[in-house]
Amino acid sequence: xxxxxxxxxxxxQRRQRQTRRREIRTQTIEEAGxxxxxxxxxxxxxxxxxxxxxxIIFMVLSLxxxxxxxxxxxxxxxxxxxxxxxxVPLTESKDNTANASEDVIVRWYELPPEMTIDTQxxxxxxxxxxxxxxKIDLFAKESPEFVxxxxxxxxxxxxxxxxxxxxxxxxxxxxxxxxxxxxxxxGYVLPSETNGLRFSRGSLSMARDAxxxxxxxQFFITLxxxxxxxxxFTVFGEVxxxxxxxxxxxxxxxxxxxxxxxxxxxxxxILEK
Numbered sequence: 001x002x003x004x005x006x007x008x009x010x011x012x013q014r015r016q017r018q019t020r021r022r023e024i025r026t027q028t029i030e031e032a033g034x035x036x037x038x039x040x041x042x043x044x045x046x047x048x049x050x051x052x053x054x055x056i057i058f059m060v061l062s063l064x065x066x067x068x069x070x071x072x073x074x075x076x077x078x079x080x081x082x083x084x085x086x087x088v089p090l091t092e093s094k095d096n097t098a099n100a101s102e103d104v105i106v107r108w109y110e111l112p113p114e115m116t117i118d119t120q121x122x123x124x125x126x127x128x129x130x131x132x133x134x135k136i137d138l139f140a141k142e143s144p145e146f147v148x149x150x151x152x153x154x155x156x157x158x159x160x161x162x163x164x165x166x167x168x169x170x171x172x173x174x175x176x177x178x179x180x181x182x183x184x185x186x187g188y189v190l191p192s193e194t195n196g197l198r199f200s201r202g203s204l205s206m207a208r209d210a211x212x213x214x215x216x217x218q219f220f221i222t223l224x225x226x227x228x229x230x231x232x233f234t235v236f237g238e239v240x241x242x243x244x245x246x247x248x249x250x251x252x253x254x255x256x257x258x259x260x261x262x263x264x265x266x267x268x269x270i271l272e273k
Contacts, residue, residue: 105157107178108187112216113152119144122273123151125237128266131249134242136204136221142195143236146206149190150236153217154268158186163262166220167252174207174220175265182254190214197235199226204237221246 117123123138140147153159159175165182166174177184190206192214199205199222207218221239222229223246239246249263 105160107158109216110187112149112188112190115144115148117144117148117151123147124240124271124273125150125154126269126271127242128269129245130264130266132242132245134221134245135240136237137240138204138237139195139197139235142197143193143234145190145193146234146236149206149216150219151270153186154270157267158217159265159268161264161266163264164246164249165252165254165262167249167263168223169247169249169251170224171226172220172222173246173249174218176207176215176218178217180254180262185218186216188216190216193234193236195234195236199229199233199235200238201225202239202243203229203235204239205229205233205235208233223247 117140119140121140123140125136125138127134127136138147138150153176158178162175162178163180164173164175165177165180166172174182178186192212197203201222201224203222203226205220205222207215207220209215221243223243250261252262
């Protein structure tokens with residue numbers, strides 16, 4: 001009996017010691033408090049409430065600024081300042097375009113030129129070739145459409161550096177093809193025009209294709225009597241001097257592989273008489 005009581009007393013004492021140790025461990029943790037970091041992390045840990053408050057203030061100010069800016073609307077631009085600042089580059093752009101266009105020869109147009117000549121004025125064309133000068137009287141009154149077209153192309157340097165691509169001695173010398181192969185044009189054709197002028201040596205006329213359509217830029221000058229061209233082609237000019245320059249041109253056929261050297265037109269000047 002005494003032995004059982006001693007065992008019970010020991011078990012009770014053991015439970016009491018275990019309970020006491022748990023209480024002491026819990027008390028120690030509570031007294032120690034939360035874990036503290038060192039360095040930057042410790043600084044942030046100690047001032048976390050301040051950082052949180054500053055973040056809220058920053059968000060409120062940012063949101064308020066956005067709302068305030070949207071209520072004010074976009075800023076107004078001073079029109080005088082804007083126009084004055086943009087006028088310089090626009091002017092420079094136009095000047096640059098103008099300078100560039102002076103160096104570029106246009107050889108393609110969508111439509112024939114508008115009528116600009118005065119049919120009561122006598123016009124003269126001076127063709128400057130590599131081998132000489134040819135002077136031609138233009139018949140504006142008798143053939144206003146052809147003369148107006150020829151003057152327009154000449155004054156816009158269309159014929160500059162083009163060649164006499166077809167030369168048949170004693171018959172014709174033909175030029176005005178931008179390709180130099182006999183099939184080129186300025187991009188348009190001309191309506192047919194007729195008058196009572198007859199072909200003779202030195203007559204100026206516009207060329208036609210196989211279908212009878214008048215080419216917009218190709219012209220020919222007759223080098224001998226050509227009565228068979230009457231009623232088929234239209235005379236709109238006549239050589240007054242320099243026909244011998246054309247007589248000396250080398251025979252040339254653009255459809256053949258070896259068609260000989262070509263005479264180049266350096267330029268055509270138009271005079272009013």
